[in-house]
Amino acid sequence: RKSIFRWLGVIIIIPPNLFSLFECLSEAASNKRIRKGLWLIWHSTIWVIWKSRNDITFANGVKDPMKAVDDIKMLSWRWGLARRKISICLFYEWCWDPGNCLLGR
Template sequence: MEMGYWVENRWVWDLKWKERISGEDTLKLGVMKQIISSYSLIKGKKDTWVWTLEGDGHYSVKSAYDLISGLDTTAGVTVFSKLWKACAPSNAVALGWRVLLNRLQTKENLARRNIPIGNLSCPWCGSETESTSHLLFTCGFAWKVWTLLLRWLNLVLVLPDEPSYHFAQFVESCSLLKRNALSAVWLASVGMLWNGRNSVIFREETVDTNDLSERIKLKSWNWLRARQHEFQYSFFEWCNDPLLCLP
């Protein structure tokens, strides 16, 4: 309650810290701000616990069992530690965090929360339900984008459809020193695919896989150039031989 105040019926966050925030904590703070700003507080209403694995918000033994059975805690911590170190801005990392936790506002997730959607089909192919995994990884459109990127990076991989394993497989395909940069490429890719999806749905625009892959190259190059002092390569060099540009 000491970290904000009400302006009429709108809550305004006023985060204060005893010590100065710096380094990696700055990135984590940006992610935290993205998370808390996505919730709308209601004046006069008390907090309640919600079980997010069920559409009605109530706990069930089955959903808890399914979660425990399929969860590798150690692997999850490792994946997130790599995500926090990515050479990318905090909003991009926050989006990646939501992807790994399946918290994107896809049609499937919205329907699970009893939000009326109507057509649940994927905007790329129109033949399957729009889930996080399908939209960003397994749909033919997304798969072609990832294929173009793997060809550009000169990598031969079989990428899983589960987000955390997809991220881990993509990032760990190169040496340790290159992983933070590859994390940036992965974040730029999921970000561009998500933005492209929104352009198709809300602005009825046409999105091309080749154009999308070129925009991913440009975005990741801008991030690396801004966040890695040793990255002094031109965009032409980045496009021509990306792995040679990475430390």
């Protein structure tokens, strides 16, 4: 969890449930574009966690948090480009500063 927030540049005390966490993340956005981008990353995170859980449960997968973080970055970048939620940016730019990509800089 902390790796994703660190990547986003968000300082947060993790609330007790996912609903509160989603609300805190939404309120951390400085404008509508950032908020939509954070929602995109939120959905990517939930999807990667779900797929990782299924892999561990049903395919004898191995728990690898750093791979999950990398998968979240890749998936959110791909979804963002495909759905035009982020301006065109290179993957390394997305990994370096997602906020700039969300703002179209």
